[in-house]
Amino acid sequence: MPTLQDLDADALASFRAAKEEEFAALKARGLKLDLTRGKPSSAQLDLSDALLTLPTTTKDRSGADVRNYGGLEGLPELREIFAELLWVETDQVVCGGNSSLTLMHQVLTSLLLHGGPGSERPWKDEPALKFVCPVPGYDRHFSMLADLGIEMVTVDMFDDGPDVDAVAALVKDDPAVKGIWIVPTYANPSGAVVSAEVAAALMAMPTAAPDFRIMWDNAYAFHHLTEDEAKSADALSLAAASGHPDRPIMFASTSKITFAGAGVSVVAASAANKAWYLKHLAMASIGPDKINHLRHVEFFGSADGVRAHMRKHRDIIAPKFDAVDVALGTALDGLDVAEWTKPTGGYFVNLDVLDGTATRVVALAKDAGIALTPAGASFPHGHDPRDRNIRLAPTFPVLEEVETAMAGVATCVALAAAEKLSGA
Structure with a gap:
């Protein structure tokens, strides 16, 4: 025809x-x-209905009562599970509430209000702010930036990740370009998987902004449709090896794993970024829902349970x-x-x-x-x-x-x- x-x-x-x-x-x-x-x-959602009968105890493995205040980093047992899943160290992980989108918003607003490790000033005091946005991409990332008044500059999203040459050209000489959104595994909506080579280039590329951040949203890292399961690039290790340990901030959640409205979320980052994040989080929270953390630990048992x-x-x-x-x-x-x-x-x-x-x-x-x-x-x-x-x-x-x-x-x-x- x-x-x-x-x-x-x-x-x-x-x-x-x-x-x-x-x-x-x-x-x-x-x-x-x-x-x-x-x-x-x-x-x-029915697959996770057993969560409704959990947890079976009020104590974590250390004997701490999960019904009480404290534990800003989240339950250690849950942090260990997600550290294994995300190929990071437990010490790099913080577990929060049901939405990783909330964690991303917290990170961005804290950068705006305070700046982060390596910042010369709070981002709100910069003459201009821009983020690189691979397209097609995740609409909620873009709407968050629009709401915060951050200009968006687009680059093409290829099968192995964003157009890394275009990204490098944008960030090399313009200090207003402060970050980029990346969905590294089964990207929304293209399904692209960022290759190790592209990830390494993103972590190593020269940037005019000393506090350039890669918002590494592992929203679909475990959501395989075939037996050939893609592995997310090891962003934190690649960044540390390139001399930019504070560049990536990783996010994930169980929103599409257990209950979309009642799961757990994760941020993983360098020691400096983690300390910075917890410092500002402590002004807003005395601790996450550790009952829900324990519920998920009992439900999964281990990283293999998640898989x-x-x-x-x-x-x-x-x-x-x-x-x-x-x-x-x-x-x-x-x-x-x-x-x-x-x-x-x-x-x-x-x-x-x-x-x-x-x-x-x-x-x-x-x-x-x-x-x-x-x-x-x-x-x-x-x-x-x-x-x-x-x-x-x-x-x-x-x-x-x-x-x-x-x-x-x-x-x-x-x-x-x-x-x-x-x-x-």
């Missing part, structure tokens, strides 16, 4: 008419499907990702109007449609009862200059709904492309 761009006017008109009929039939079904956020499904638990998640969600690929491939292969990722982990499929049609695709899907993440959400301020990027989140609906929704999305992609190519 010729590509859509190769069709003559009559053939394109016929194709468009057929897709309009398909869309009318789709709309008539009265669907109400939601693929807007990368949330765990109820079946995934076994995530294999159960994989069994639930991997077929949904397969369904996305099958639906899009069946309807769109050969048309040359869309490309999509086939991730080996994480929570998203990255869909690039014909330039100038992503907004239209999302609008058509909404009209058909299929809610998608807004077009351009994976770019700062929600603005994709090519209007082609759509993030698909297939984890929350049941498998049959994913199949239905993605067949519908494929119809919308083809129709929007036909409209664009026919000039209307």
Whole structure:
């Protein structure tokens, strides 16, 4: 079959008419499907229901009562589990509440108010502030920066990480560039995995800002979709070896491992960064929810317990990702109007449609009862200059709904492309 761009006017008109009929039939079904956020499904949440019966004691292994104040760094037993999972030392780990996003916000606001190790002044007193943002990327990272008034400068995200040459050029001579967001393993939304070579280059590159920070968000480090499990680059060791131990600050959580609203979060960093973080955290907290920490320790038992638990998640969600690929491939292969990722982990499929049609695709899907993440959400301020990027989140609906929704999305992609190519 010729590509859509190769069709003559009559053939394109016929194709468009057929897709309009398909869309009318789709709309008539009265669907109400939601693929807007990368949330765990109820079946995934059910895997952790044993947490509701835990902990079985009120004491940690040292005999301290977890119901009381104290323990700002978090329960040592939990810190040990995440140190092994993240390939860091226990002494580098602090465990907090249910949201790693909260930890990221705490770090950024403390840098703004106080500066950090290596800072010449609080960031708020700098003449200008910029962050490098690989795109497509995680919308919540971008909205946090926008809320704090930090300018965002974009670079392309490749399969092995951000365009490291572009990053190096941005940071080399401009002291206003203070940091970069990185989702190193199964990046949101592309599924990219930062290679050891790219990670090493990021840790070693010269920066004009002496307090340049890499916000290393390991949000999906354990969320494998195949038996070939990617290992996150050892950011803290690479940074220390390059002479920049304070550059990366690592984050993770169990938000998509146990209960999304009642998990535990992790920050891992150099000794100087950890001491700085705890100093300011102590002004806001006397200690985390150690009962929940102990609950998770009892539930997992060890790092291997986390790994076994995530294999159960994989069994639930991997077929949904397969369904996305099958639906899009069946309807769109050969048309040359869309490309999509086939991730080996994480929570998203990255869909690039014909330039100038992503907004239209999302609008058509909404009209058909299929809610998608807004077009351009994976770019700062929600603005994709090519209007082609759509993030698909297939984890929350049941498998049959994913199949239905993605067949519908494929119809919308083809129709929007036909409209664009026919000039209307």
